[in-house]
Amino acid sequence: MLNIVGTLISTTLVAYGFAKYDARLKGFWFALxxxxxxxxxxVTIIPLYNIYAKLKLINTIVPLVLPNMLAGxxxxxxxxxxxxKxxxxxxEEASRIDGCSELNILFKIVMPNSKAILFVAGIFMFVWTxxxxxxxxxxLNDQSKYTLAVGLVFLNSSISGYKDALDQGPVMAMxxxxxxxxxxxxxxxxxxxIKGIVNSGLKG
Known part of the structure; x- marks a missing residue:
């Protein structure tokens, strides 16, 4: 849940800024x-691990959540x-004439009309997480904090030596x-x- 909320907030701010505001070298930064x-x-896992280790954040959920909350x-x-776009x-122009601030335009006008595409972005982040x-x-070092994906691999490796197909029942259930x-x-x-994908402009 933290990953989804953090990603939606950070990516919305960044995407809206690139889509609606002009800035020097905007195309270059967006391409980058x-x-x-x-x-x-x-490629980035070693430096990231070193950073979190120095901050004493290993074996916490912070390394799994913080990148999405800050960078999306x-x-x-x-x-x-x-x-x-x-x-x-x-x-938006009518809202500015009425005295609405830029953040109010984004959070009170644009986002309520972007529920479908925000839902798609949230779904992708949920599946990834x-x-x-x-x-x-x-x-994570503590097995009690492992996710289902990690637990499934550990369960499969623990019974991989059994030849009987019935022994794979717990793995299939998990x-x-x-x-x-x-x-x-x-x-x-x-x-x-489907509506979000179509509205995003990624349709064929």
């Missing part, structure tokens, strides 16, 4: 931001940026529990997901 999607997570996701920024300027295995393994929330979420909110 998008290029970070090509940098593998494994480059893909989510791109997704929201594409939508904000299509948001009618006339509505829910399935994340590498982050919890690196930053795999179902891992996948089930994502399936339920998609089935229940499928129309909002």
């Amino acid at each position: 931001l998008m290029s970070t999607m090509m940098v593998p997570y494994f 996701s480059a893909f989510s920024i791109f997704l929201l940026h594409q939508f904000f 299509t948001f009618p300027k006339e509505i 829910w399935n994340d295995y590498f982050g919890p393994v690196i930053f 795999s179902l529990l891992t996948v089930l929330p994502i399936i339920i979420l998609y089935v229940c909110f499928q129309k909002y997901f």
Whole structure:
């Protein structure tokens, strides 16, 4: 939940700024931001671990939450940026004439009309956080804090030596529990997901 809320707040501010305001070298900075999607997570894990170790934040949820709250996701920024570019300027200009501040325009006018695309960004972050295995393994030492993805791998490795197919029952059951929330979420909110993708400008 912290990852989703933090990502939505940080990515919304960044995406709206890039979409609606002119600045020197804006195109360069946006291209640089998008290029970070090509940098593998494994490349940054060593310096990140060293930083969190010096701050004594290892074995806490801070390393798993803080990056999303401060920087968000480059893909989510791109997704929201594409939508904000299509948001009618006339509505924003009318709000400014009425004395509305820039933050009020964003949070009280733009975001209430962007629920579908915000939902899509939240879904992507939920799936990424829910399935994340590498982050919890690196930053968490206490097994009681492990996520389901990590627990599934540990359970599978603990019984991998058994040849009987029936011994794989616990792994299959835990795999179902891992996948089930994502399936339920998609089935229940499928129309909002599709609407958000279409409105984002990523349609074919």
